[in-house]
Amino acid sequence: MATRNDDEDGGSRLWRGMRQLIFGDDAEPTLRGQIEEAIEEAEESRPVAGDLSPTERQMLKNLLHFGDQTASDVCVTRGEIIAVPATISFDGLIAAFADAGHSRLPVYGDSLDEVIGMIHIKDVFVAKFDESRDRSISALMRTPLFVPESMGVIELLARMRHERIHLAIVVDEFGGTEGLVTIEDVVEEIVGDIEDEHDEEQCGLLTMLEDNLWEADARLELEELRETVDARLTAEDDEVDTVGGLTFVLAGRILLPGESVLHPSGWRLESVEADARKIKRVRLHAPEGAPDAA
Structure with a gap:
């Protein structure tokens, strides 16, 4: 009678045989492919104490294909961007932050294709309670990253970490605004959705x-x-x-x-x-x- 290990070895041999049939005998297995195969086999096997949890396996699978993503793949699309005009008043800016529920808001000139900066809610909070601070929009603005839509997410994450900027404006080939991406958006591609106490319940959509x-x-x-x-x-x-x-x-x-x-x-x-x-x-x-x- 075949044992469980015999069945698992048979399944592995079947998978390798199919892969050779599809890709040819000369196809060298990649480390990524070997890891994916190991995860798939583990998911079909009986849980072992101390092994990776289902959540850890999913994160690992996400990570395996993380490098295939681009800024365009992970960004918030243009139609979903919440931004403020450069002409907004300080009180209007406070109201915009309260309504948006975000910590950073882009600032645009004539249109969303002309993003000229971003404002962090921390700077607004300081200016609100320090009368000596300049409350003009130009004084509050910081410079976001501007990245092409084709930039890989690994490079994007590296730039955000190096320049310590957590918001990037994704631009298309004509220089127009394609979308917006935060460092949280990038990390969520690995760990899944990150919700905090300010996120609205996604029910009844x-x-x-x-x-x-x-x-x-x-x-x-x-x-x-x-x-x-x-x-x-x-x-x-x-x-x-x-x-x-x-x-x-x-x-x-x-x-x-x-x-x-x-x-x-x-x-x-x-x-x-x-x-x-x-x-x-x-x-x-x-x-x-x-x-x-x-």
């Missing part, structure tokens, strides 16, 4: 109010929207991946609550909650004549 009427958090991924509501709810721009981003791109601006825009599929996207910087909730009205219940 999509609710069916009645037949053919849905309401969605603007942060809802388009992929989930297509799977749940209608596969036609796509965006022409591949970089748009949220309901809020789709609504913004279709309208060309931030819609005020009550305003709506028509999607090519016939769905009408209505802004339910928004402020001067972003759309927060969207109501989706099905096309006329759509069958009841998606």
Whole structure:
């Protein structure tokens, strides 16, 4: 009778045989491939005391492909960036930080394609309680990193650590703003999502109010929207991946609550909650004549 070890050795031999069949006998196994194979075999085996936990295995698998990522892969997309204009008042800046819940905010000139700096909430806090401090936006601004979208995340992380700057503006080939990335975004590619006490609960992102009427958090991924509501709810721009981003791109601006825009599929996207910087909730009205219940 075959033992468990015999079965595991047989499985390993089968995998090596398949790999040789696909890649040829001359294919040299890489260290990355060997580690991945070992993790996969361990996941199928009985847990051993002192071995890697499932969380540690997942982190290790993430790390194996960490170097394949670029700044464009890990950044917050342009439509989700919360930034402030250079003309904002000090009181307006305080309100912006309170509403955004972030520790750093980019500052832009004429448009988001002209990011001229960033402001750290620590500097705002100091200026708030020190009347001798200059409270002008130019005095509070720091210089962020500007990195190309093609920069690898390993190099990006190294630059952030070396220059002690935790926020980078990702620019496209034309110099426009592609997105924003923080050091937390980079680290999350290894350890998974990091949530703190200020992060909002990611529940109730999509609710069916009645037949053919849905309401969605603007942060809802388009992929989930297509799977749940209608596969036609796509965006022409591949970089748009949220309901809020789709609504913004279709309208060309931030819609005020009550305003709506028509999607090519016939769905009408209505802004339910928004402020001067972003759309927060969207109501989706099905096309006329759509069958009841998606």
